[in-house]
Amino acid sequence: MNNASLQASEMTGMALTMYRISTWFKSPKPYLMLFGVGFLLTIWYLFVEVWQLPRFEDMPGLTEVVTEYFSPDPIYGLSVYTPEYYQHIGISLRRIAYAFFLATVLGVPLGLFLGWSKKFHEFIFPLFEVLRPIPILAWVPLAIIMFSGSETPVIFLTFLASFFATTLNTMLGVQSIDESYTRAARCLGANGWQTFRHVIVPGAMPYIFTGLQISIGVAWFSLVAGEMVSGQFGLGYVINTAYTMVTYPTIVIGMITLGVTGFITSTMVRMAGDFMMQWRVRELALGDN
Amino acid sequence: MNITKLKDKILSRAFFRGVIAISIFLIIWEVGARFESWYGYRVPWIGLIPAPTAVFESWGGLIGDPSYWMSWQMSFMRVLGGFFAAMILGIPFGLFMAVNRTFHDTAFPTFEILRPIPPLAWVPASIIFWPTAELSIAFVTFLGAFYTIVINVLGGAKSINKQYLQAAQSMGASQWDIFRRVVLPATLPSIVVGSAVGMGITWEVVVAAEMISGGGGSGGAGGGLGFFIWNSYVGGSYEQIVVGMISIGIAGYFSSEMLRNLGGFLTPWLKTR
């Protein structure tokens, strides 16, 4: 029996993935999923383009959007073949990258210290709590006033949203660490810094990555708002100008692109988390075969 | 909270330290903002924004202004409208996904495909679709809260201890009874959490939507707090921007707090520890 159980736990990796994929295809899941997505697209097509129901007739239709999206010579100027399309994506991504990087670099250490030092927490946290209920987007005009140009205000807004999420979750992460771990470290002769480095930081890691996951989500949320209100270039800007210029299919192209890039970035954050927390992946993998 | 407890809290070291930190923050802000008029040097960033005293002065002037309070009312109405719509549709949707596997496998992937699109990206499409600007704001607000509520309800209902269900089953309870008296109360805490988070998002979305769509068509003072901020910016009265920000902060804080209290009332068993 020991051999059997050993096998079960050590046959991870490739074999496990293949096995999971094959069972997934044998279940009704992929077909139901296709049905669900297909259903939504059909409704869109029928309501807008075939039946032209009231209110729906003004909306961009499915075929209209698809042809525009993949047309080498788009009517409204934006498709997968136009360089502008990638320029907009690139600019949005760059803003996200700046803001997310800055928020992580500042937010994680701040959160760690807020959770680690009681004194620091007592001084700083109330200030944090006073500022937090103000919605990020209410900062828009103030950001425009404070920072010159059109680039910095957008990045500032995006940063602010990420920063709150990251800091707060990191702090919660430190606070959630069982006291036994820090006690054990002290028993084993670790000094303050060693405890911080070997217990506090890895112990808070799961929460930090939950925070980063939320952080990347709210970053996109604020970025779109910022770009719509004050930006030049970027996907939010695409959507907003498409509206004012009455080039409706481009709105949908912008939305789809936002969805896809948003999804990819958050997947990247999750993969980074899995990479840095092998111990968790391996613990969970046991319960997952 | 009784008087002695309140007194203890106010006299505690933590409270004292918090007050110190916030006071220092306000003083830096005040000095930074006024530095140019006093010494002729403009402090970067802070020098460009109005000083707290100026903000409070401007606020004092607005207290008696009915159009300021109209903005409060407009925003509150939109938030509540969108929020309740999200509750009414989101809770059953989430619960149904949790109890019916086929429905879950059909609807959830589609839901997950739509979810990464930020709610604000829907603003133009929503304006095109809905006949009035008011409805389009309501729709975007609804979307913001809807995703969060559904995810929380689904997560809560899926993580119910299997033994609760098995215990009910082995005592001969019907499917409907299990749903009503086990699944529903067991999910309630997650619904409360989801609603509180959803409420926060609702405020974010309302503010943005009001800014983007230009105050719900009626224009001027009828446009809600988001529009109030934007209008102050366009009109150059920077003090009022900060007043607007603080007002929204207060409004958001109180709506979340109210929800949390309501949640505590609905889940009395959670506070008995």
Place this chain on the structure above:
Amino acid sequence: MSATMNADTNSQKSVIKGAIRIEDVVKVYDPDGAAVMAVDHCSIDIPGGEICMIVGPSGCGKTTLLNAIAGFHGITSGEIYLDNELLCGPGKMQAEPGSDRIVVFQNGALFPWKSNLENVVFGPMMEGKLSKEVIYDKAIKMMADAGLGGTEHSFPGEVSSGLRRRVEIVRALMLEPKVLLFDEPYRALDSLTKSVMHEALLDIYYKNKVTIFFITHDLEEAIFLGHRLIIMSSRPCKPKKIVEVDIPHPRDYSVLTSPRFRELMEEAKGVVNEEAKKAFEAGEKEG
């Protein structure tokens, strides 16, 4: 294990370091407010190398005593000595936590983010006195000795709870402590696993003689493992009865059904149950 080992144990007792002397210790929680007395004028003398079992109902204040020795919190009055050196007492009410007294925690405190081997080497690596190679060699050898070969590179979350406890004990022994402090470490285990764990602990003890200060509410466990039982009264905590366990070491599970074991059970049970009842009634009222 041979009978000579037993003689060995007794003769070495006086030589082995790690004698703990607790003198008239009092611990009062929240002295300005509710003033809950957790430990009441408690004096215990533990010779080096002894397995001393502290028996008492849960929540009686035994853990307070352990925390005071470990240095996790201070005492209100009294003194605690380790090998005649003052750990805490007048002028220094809280001991410094140190690697001469290592705690094995109730719920286990292996760092889940480090592999078993990294956990075991944690103490010496932090100390930084020896080279990395020496430490790792020693760790691998000690793990093999404790029957943990093959689990070095697994994470604690990947091995059974029984194995985790053994890794934790090996981690503690790496620093060659004078005293091991056990805080009901087997509480969450079922009784069969527990009995296997007891044999494993004794096995490790025979190879590495240290003083063991072991807290438990399980009388069977206490008699099976201990040289001596100190039965505590509940709230405030104070020694009530001392039982010398004269069953010779090494012991194995057959001891559990031996006549002498049953006699000792009988002798201690009355006192333990009386205290447990008191604690139970207090708990029932609070509920």
Place this chain on the structure above:
Amino acid sequence: MSTMNLETAKPKVELRSQNSSEIVVNNVSKVYGGGPFAKEVIKDCSFTIESNKLTVMIGPSGCGKSTLIQLIAGFETPTSGEITMNGKPITGPGKDRLVLFQESALFPWMTTYDNIMYGPRARGETGKEVTELADFLLTKVGLEAFRDKYPAQLSGGMQRRAELARAMINKPEIMILDEPFRGLDNMSKELMWEYYANLYEEDRNTNFFITTDIDEAIFLADRLIIMTNLPTQARHVIEIDIPRPRKIEDIFANQRANDIKKEVMTLLHEEAMKSFSGGSKAAADFLEAYSKRAE
């Protein structure tokens, strides 16, 4: 023990269920997972839970005892073999077989009384007879004072007692208990034994009790089934002929009990060692992880 009312509470109400039922487990196997990850948890296991007796099953932890309960309760179906109750195969869960779980499954959102009344209310029985029975049981387990408290306000032992009452009120033909007293401290445990034995002696219905505690097994059992390590099989059956009602003190002094203990321990120690020393990942944890996933 002011709240303990073993002697004073007189049974005014009929607790005994009408039938005497027995369960036969015949050549049952259960395999979890599929493909290269298949894992045989139970293999060709056969035994009988005799009617109107308290059958205790004991085996090393994670040996598949809980899986057996899932099968007997009807929450899962065996891969091969058959389980019958009074000759009829078991096809799904039913109120004739009631399960008391390892961790408390009291509904945290209901008060003690509402928890006890859950079963009858779910079936639409709310007559005077049932409410009287509920009150009687509440007294019997010493929880009258905690009638309107939520489970989180009760101690571990009280929760287990409330759960016993919640099960008893349904008058199950067979009661299945999955390590119900695990995690309690010894004192509360011994009290629970007395409460439970007392309730059992009152109705003498068919009870199936799973444990890893030898003392518990010997104190409670009429029949004791000893299980092997994975894949689980019944290894040995001992009839425990110590007369009832039994007293805790007597059990420790009883020579017959001590002899049984010695016998059981020798058998089990072997099995426990096997499961314990087994490689980097004991079978126990596979199951532990599997059940985690299932939730």
